[in-house]
Each structure stands twice: as C-alpha cells, then as structure tokens.
Amino acid sequence: MKTPISKLAAAALCALPLSVAACSGDGKVIRSGQAANVTVTGVNTSGVGELSLGVSDVSATVDGKETPVSGISGVLDLVNGGAQSVGRFSVPGNATAVSVIVTLDDYGAYESADGSAGSVDARGKVLSFSLPASALDGTIAASLDVGRSLTSGSGDRILEPNYTTAY
Amino acid sequence: MRKKLLSLGLVGGALLTAQVAGAHELSCDKTVNGTTYMEVSGYPTTLHYVLTVNNTSPLYGSYVLTASDPLLEGQGFSFTPAAPFSLDFGASTSDSFDVVLNDEADCLAMAAADGTADDRIDNTFETSWESGSAQCTASVVCKSAPPPPPPPPSGITRTLGFYKTHESALSQCLEAIDTDAPDLASVLGVFWGSPAVYETGEPRTDIDRARFLMGRQFIVAACNATLFPPASSDVQQLLADAMNAYAGTDCDLMMSLSSQLDDYNNSGDEMSFPAGFDPGPATPKHAQSIADDPTTMSADQCGG
Numbered sequence: 001m002k003t004p005i006s007k008l009a010a011a012a013l014c015a016l017p018l019s020v021a022a023c024s025g026d027g028k029v030i031r032s033g034q035a036a037n038v039t040v041t042g043v044n045t046s047g048v049g050e051l052s053l054g055v056s057d058v059s060a061t062v063d064g065k066e067t068p069v070s071g072i073s074g075v076l077d078l079v080n081g082g083a084q085s086v087g088r089f090s091v092p093g094n095a096t097a098v099s100v101i102v103t104l105d106d107y108g109a110y111e112s113a114d115g116s117a118g119s120v121d122a123r124g125k126v127l128s129f130s131l132p133a134s135a136l137d138g139t140i141a142a143s144l145d146v147g148r149s150l151t152s153g154s155g156d157r158i159l160e161p162n163y164t165t166a167y
Numbered sequence: 168m169r170k171k172l173l174s175l176g177l178v179g180g181a182l183l184t185a186q187v188a189g190a191h192e193l194s195c196d197k198t199v200n201g202t203t204y205m206e207v208s209g210y211p212t213t214l215h216y217v218l219t220v221n222n223t224s225p226l227y228g229s230y231v232l233t234a235s236d237p238l239l240e241g242q243g244f245s246f247t248p249a250a251p252f253s254l255d256f257g258a259s260t261s262d263s264f265d266v267v268l269n270d271e272a273d274c275l276a277m278a279a280a281d282g283t284a285d286d287r288i289d290n291t292f293e294t295s296w297e298s299g300s301a302q303c304t305a306s307v308v309c310k311s312a313p314p315p316p317p318p319p320p321s322g323i324t325r326t327l328g329f330y331k332t333h334e335s336a337l338s339q340c341l342e343a344i345d346t347d348a349p350d351l352a353s354v355l356g357v358f359w360g361s362p363a364v365y366e367t368g369e370p371r372t373d374i375d376r377a378r379f380l381m382g383r384q385f386i387v388a389a390c391n392a393t394l395f396p397p398a399s400s401d402v403q404q405l406l407a408d409a410m411n412a413y414a415g416t417d418c419d420l421m422m423s424l425s426s427q428l429d430d431y432n433n434s435g436d437e438m439s440f441p442a443g444f445d446p447g448p449a450t451p452k453h454a455q456s457i458a459d460d461p462t463t464m465s466a467d468q469c470g471g
Contacts, residue, residue: 050452056362072370074361075455105362106429107328109451117449119328123429124283128291128302135298145194148303151204156328160203160306161291164194166299 035088036060038100038140040127042078044147049113051078051146053122053159054105058087061099062133067091078146095133100140102127110150110157118156129165140167193229193254194221197236197292197303208310211269216305218246218292219261222254229254229296238281238290239264250294274309286310323395324435325446327387331358334454335447340390352459357383360460374469377421378413379462384428385409391432395441402431418469 038058042051053076058069069087076084086102104127108120127142148162196219199205207214218236222229230253234246244264254260268274278288288307293300330337334351341348360366362376371379388406392398398406409424440446 052451052455054359054361058363071368072361072363074364074366074368075359107326107331109328109332109449109455111449111451117332117451119326119332119449119451121326121328124285124287124289125304129300131295131300148196148203151202158204158306160304162195162197162203162303164192164299164301166192 034091034138036091036098036136036138036140037088038086038102038129038142039083040076040078040086040102040142040144041083042076042081042146043143044145045079046147047113048079048110048146048150049115050080050111050117051108051120051150052076052110053078053108053120055086055102056105057101057103059101059103060087060089062089062091062095063097078144083141091133091136097130098133098136098140099130100128102142104159108159120150120157120159122159125159125161127161127163129167131165131167136167140165192223192299193231193294193296193301194223195219195292195294195301195303196221197305199305199307203305204308205306206308206310207268207274210271210274211267214266214268214288214307215263216244216266217261217263219259220254220294220301221259222256224256227256229256232295232297233300234292234294236290236292238277238288239266239292241280242266242277271309271311274307278307278309322435323438323441324391324432325387326432326436327358327383327429329436329446330387330390331355332449332451332454333446334450335445336394337390340394343393344389349461352457353461354386355454355458356460357386357462359455359458360462365462365464366460369464372464372468374416374418374467375462375465377418377425377469378465381409381421381425381428382413384425384432385413387432388428391435394444395435405431416467416470 045051055073055076058072060067060069067089069089071085072087073084076086091098104122104125106123108122109117110120111117127144129140129142131140142163142165144161144163149159151158151160197203198217199214216239220231220234230251232251234250236244236246242264247262248260266277268277274288275286278286281289283289286309288309289304291302291304293302325336334355337354338351341351341354357379360379362371362380364370385406388402392402392406405424405427409428412420412424
C-alpha cells in the first residue's frame with residue numbers, strides 16, 4: 001500500500017457525496033389486521049438533559065414468522081420526546097405469540113443537566129419483547145429507565161438497557 | 168424453554184389472578200460484581216451475578232409469571248423462587264449465581280454464547296407479569312490476561328460516537344483531508360442518520376444499509392488516520408479495501424469491513440490526544456440540529 005494516507009482519505013471522502021448519493025391507540029383490542037404500535041419512552045431522567053439513541057432496525061415476528069414493520073423511527077429523544085413510536089406491524093386475529101426486537105444504533109449521545117456531554121456506546125444493544133398475542137391491546141409500550149441504563153465506562157457513557165414493557 | 172416457562176407462567180397466573188385485585192407492575196435489577204458494566208482482564212475470576220425482581224406497586228401484591236435469564240440458565244442457573252410466585256407490594260426478591268472464568272478463552276466462549284461472537288458477555292434478565300415485562304442487562308467485557316502491548320505512536324483513535332458529538336474535531340478532519348470533502352452537515356447527517364430508514368422515512372434497502380454502516384465507519388477511520396498519523400499499513404489497506412467494497416455490491420463483505428473499521432476506531436480510544444490537538448467541546452444537540460443526511464435510495468442490490 002503505497003498511497004499516502006492523506007491522499008487516500010481525500011480520494012475516499014471526496015468520493016462520498018457521489019457514492020453516497022448514488023447508493024446514495026391505546027386501549028384498543030387487536031383485531032384481525034389491526035396495527036400494533038411499539039413505543040419507547042424515557043423515564044427516570046433526572047440529571048440528564050438530553051439522550052438521543054438511534055434505531056438501527058425493528059423486526060417483529062408473529063407466531064414465529066417475520067412480519068413487515070412500517071414507520072420505523074430514526075432517532076429517539078428519551079428525555080424530552082415522550083412516548084415515541086418506533087414501528088408498527090399487523091397482528092392477525094388468530095395469532096398467539098408476538099415478538100419484537102428493536103436494535104439500537106451503535107452510538108447515541110447524551111447531555112447531562114450540568115452541561116457535560118458526549119457519546120453513548122450502544123453497540124449490540126436491543127430492546128426485545130415477547131408476549132402472548134392475547135395480551136396485546138394495540139400498543140407495546142416500553143419505558144427505558146434512563147438513570148439505571150446509563151453507565152460510565154472507560155470512555156463516554158455505556159448503555160445497559162433497563163426497561164419495562166406494558167401491553 | 169422460554170415458551171414452556173411462559174406457558175406455565177400463564178397457567179399459574181390465570182389460576183392465581185382471581186385472588187389479586189388491581190393493577191400491578193414489576194421492575195428488575197441485574198448486577199455483575201455490583202455493577203452493570205465491567206471489564207475483566209485478570210484470570211481466573213468469578214462473576215457474581217445478582218438478579219432482583221421488585222414489585223413497584225404501592226398498593227397491590229403481584230404475581231411474577233416468569234423470571235428468566237437464558238444465558239445464565241445455559242450455565243446451570245434457575246431463578247429461585249421458581250416462577251410463578253407472588254410478591255407482596257413493595258417487596259423484592261433476589262437470587263444470585265456465580266460464573267468462574269478460568270481464562271480469557273472461557274470469557275470469550277461465554278461472550279459467544281450470547282448470540283454475538285464478540286468480546287462482550289451481554290445477557291438480559293427478564294421478568295413478566297400478566298400485562299407487562301421488565302428487562303435488565305449487565306455486560307462483561309473480556310480483556311486479554313496480560314497487559315496489552317504498548318500502543319504504537321500512531322495508535323490514537325476516536326469512535327463514531329466521538330465524531331458525531333464533537334463538531335470541531337470533525338471539522339478539523341474535513342479541512343485536513345481536502346477542501347472538496349463533503350460539508351460538515353452532510354457528514355453529520357450520515358453519522359446521525361438512521362441505518363433503518365432514509366430521511367424520508369422509507370426503509371433502507373439492504374445494500375444501502377450496508378453502504379451506510381460501512382461508509383460512516385470509513386469516514387471515522389479516515390479522520391483517525393488523518394488527524395492522528397501515521398496510520399499503519401494495515402489500516403491503510405483496510406481503508407483501501409473499504410473503498411473498493413463500497414463501489415461493489417457484496418453486502419456481507421461491507422458488513423465485515425464495517426466491523427473491522429469499528430474495531431480500529433475503538434482500538435486507541437483510551438489514548439490521550441497528541442499535544443496541541445483541541446477537540447473542542449461535545450455539542451450533541453447542535454450537531455444533531457445541523458445534521459442533514461444526504462443519502463437516497465440506490466438502484467443496486469446486494470450481490471456476490
């Protein structure tokens with residue numbers, strides 16, 4: 001590899017715009033074909049001014065078969081955003097079991113109430129829910145306990161999800 | 168096993184529900200050696216897991232339908248008391264389990280058993296009641312037994328998380344690389360953008376997702392190599408490989424290279440900045456506000 005790194009990086013980054021551009025109801029009983037909505041809310045946020053976590057993927061299975069998820073959100077504001085929908089999918093009336101996996105994006109960001117800020121390492125972290133379809137009433141509402149989930153690591157903060165799910 | 172537990176739990180819960188009035192809710196706690204995140208570098212060592220179920224209802228007793236930690240169950244653990252069981256209001260019950268790691272290989276084997284072959288033991292404790300569940304996690308990172316060799320002079324790196332929150336450092340990178348480099352808002356757009364969806368909300372195609380994930384790790388690696396030179400020949404080769412892969416359609420290769428780039432970007436994250444380098448403050452709120460994801464759907468598809 002003889003290319004000087006600066007030239008290589010320059011060529012690569014300058015190629016990016018082209019290459020990037022080129023590639024570049026709560027309380028309702030589920031009925032046949034009705035959408036189930038997955039929401040995430042941040043709770044116990046005292047001392048945290050901002051917490052943004054990206055959503056890398058949302059997958060859902062009904063009775064073991066993958067089902068399409070629509071309305072997948074991009075970034076979650078877990079301090080000021082309230083309950084945010086991360087995806088919706090359909091559950092047939094005769095379904096028995098539902099599973100959802102929300103995969104978080106690798107790095108989020110936080111800002112403490114005292115003004116300190118930085119990134120949040122969420123690599124490989126998921127929010128997962130498995131429930132009997134009969135228990136579903138239209139919304140799978142996850143509450144992420146922000147205070148319990150943010151851990152100090154060797155660098156910035158590390159996310160160890162601690163959450164409850166109501167349905 | 169999980170299904171069986173759930174079935175048993177549902178039956179037990181149904182039998183017992185008649186005795187309970189009102190809504191109730193549970194939370195859980197999980198620690199390993201008293202914390203939720205730890206790094207292990209000395210062996211042998213014992214991981215002492217403590218799993219707790221709390222009844223957070225101020226008024227009612229609750230029935231715990233399930234209390235399960237699949238990874239620890241694979242090591243011989245079963246939560247005691249066995250679910251289903253009742254828990255008085257405001258009460259908690261805990262169980263603990265020790266895992267002995269004789270060497271790094273033991274640690275890595277357990278890390279692989281969580282479903283992802285990496286250096287982290289990630290596992291989740293889950294407890295459920297008839298209308299909800301609570302999950303809590305604790306992680307252990309497997310480090311090499313001997314202290315790592317002294318880092319080479321060029322070993323300083325920072326992660327994607329750093330550059331997406333430090334506009335000044337990212338600007339310095341873009342200026343150092345080339346005046347024709349993408350503008351700050353576009354690069355931040357890629358860093359803050361969603362791998363799952365385009366800015367329009369439409370789901371990304373598989374190839375666009377692979378390019379997106381590798382592309383941003385590539386930019387970070389290029390910044391590390393530029394701001395903290397010299398990069399090793401291995402890193403230069405990795406960048407060249409990533410560039411070639413970006414132009415192709417081999418999505419598996421792109422995901423593999425993305426992981427390798429991420430490893431490189433994390434490799435020197437704990438090293439101090441070189442003298443004279445000022446990264447500026449972390450400004451995540453402002454960085455996110457100016458981020459403008461330029462990516463759009465391509466016509467390509469994943470291929471060999």
